[in-house]
Amino acid sequence: MDNNLTLMTDLYQITMMQGYFEANMHNKKAVFDMFYRKNPSNNGYAIACGLEQVVEYIKNIKFDEESIDYLSSINIFKEEFLEYLKDFKFTGDIYAILEGTVVFPGEPLVRVKSSIIEAQFIETTILNIINHQSLIATKAARVAWAAEGDVVMEFGLRRAQGPDAGIYGARAAVIGGCSSTSNVLAGKMFNIPISGTHAHSWIMSFKDELTAFRTYASIFPERCVLLVDTFDTLKSGVPNAIKVFKEMKEKGIKLKNYGIRLDSGDLAYISDKARTMLDEAGFKDACIAASSDLDESIISSLKQQGTKINVWGVGTNLITSSDCPAFGGVYKLCAEEVNGEIIPKIKLSENPDKVTNPGIKKIFRLYDKFTNKIKADLICLEGETINEDEDLTIFHPINTWKTMTLKANEYYIKELLQPVFLNGKCVFEKRETMEIKQYCESQKEGLWNEHKRLINPHILPVDLSLELYNLKKNMIDNIRKNNKNSF
Secondary structure, three states: OOOOOOOOOOHHHHHHHHHHHHOOOOOOEEEEEEEEOOOHHHOOOEEOOOHHHHHHHHHOOOOOHHHHHHHHHOOOOOHHHHHHHOOOOOOOEEEEEOOOOEEOOOOOOEEEEEEHHHHHHOHHHHHHHHHHHHHHHHHHHHHHHHHOOOEEEEOOHHHOOOHHHHHHHHHHHHHHOOOEEOOHHHHHHHOOOEOOOOOHHHHHOOOOHHHHHHHHHHHOOOOOEEEOOOOOHHHHHHHHHHHHHHHHHHOOOOOOOOEEEEOOOOHHHHHHHHHHHHHHOOOOOOEEEEOOOOOHHHHHHHHHOOOOOOEEEEOHHHHOOOOOOOOOEEEEEEEEEEOOEEEEOOOOOOOHHHOOOOOOEEEEEEEEOOOOOEEEEEEEEOOOOOOOOOOEEEEOOOOOOOEEEEOOOOEEEEEOEEEEEEOOEEOOOOOOHHHHHHHHHHHHHOOOHHHHOOOOOOOOOEEEOHHHHHHHHHHHHHHHHHOHHHO
16 A cells, blocks of 8 residues: 555645745644544444554655646646645644544544644545544444454455455454454454455355365365355255264364354344254354344344354445444644644534534543443643542533532543654554454443443533633633624
8 A cells, every 4th residue: 555645635735735835824833633523323432543544644744756746737836835845744743542442522533733734734634544444443343242242254345435445444343343354455464363254156166065065174174164045045055064064073173163154034043043953963163154234233133033143244334334424523723823822713603513622632531440431531621630539520511510520539530642743753652453452342341331332322421621611611702702793
């Protein structure tokens, strides 16, 4: 994959850059937050994902000669500005929430502080990367929750929206909860487990189903999962699979990682009958895998019906997040520096959800000391601190009468935003994908089950500190006072 994504941006980012350059504003300091407003799929939370690729993008920003020639050819940009771009690189600070972290609407996932020309330019690519991978990681978390601890394999490459979506979607899916992917290149790039069986065409390529099964078993005796629904699942496929398993056993082959895969029909009924047949034949440890356009709703329904499926291959609906195709993250100016002083900025809207939180912020996650479950998240201004030895009362940022008091020494805090770039230097410590996956699992353990349920989950409180709340309220009041005719 090409590491230089410099031109993977919207045209207006570069035209604004030239505008800042022409207005001699390009060295003005600004702070932007990347956050999202609504959990995908009406979930109770999201999974932050994509930071590693963002880091690689920032490190490799470079307007090379070919890029400059292209920008020159479209006759929009002036020569002085193009000369400036030849030495352009990111020189500011980036703080971000680590990949695999459980996150909630309104929280800055990424905070950028730099010259406004640099901070503005990287908006589109950050959104592209974080939005997509966080979406797929969240969808995978939902699927894994529905599977109730069963193995979930990501099978979506052929239906993904192009190579990048297939590759980075596979990585995000494993982080979010899948055990493996069918995507071989993703396995190589990210050192994640790969899995797969065979297609119906394998069966159809032989003189009969039994011969196809025998041949496959002879080649892959240690991972022999047979697709049994090419002709007749219960009358042909499962009996032939059992016959092959018996032959393998008679040859002294130790059966492991073996079983059958279903890809059509009434999966609840067929899996039940197939389980009985396998058990009666002495193959109680044979897995029953299933695919066939699965998603978390179908898996949950099959579980409620007592399905005997214990391995799930989820493809299209996971890799495309079919019920919610976009994460909806945004990137908003929250502060600027004027004569060395940080000036908070706020965006107002007739839609209350689109009113932004001003200032440079950080996020404290508040945990119950006895259960290690998350009690709430508190968005504060940069200079604020919390003393765990004192009671802490927080309140709903809109319905302020809703309060919660955490007793001293009964809670502990973790700060979520971590430094990634400082003065343009990368301070990010890369982690292996499977390490991030383990971290994500521990993060999900911090949620109560009511936050994780698929339908109408309980919403965890994300509150504003009193100082941030007052700043926001005062800024809104002042804007309204100065623009009476606009409201």
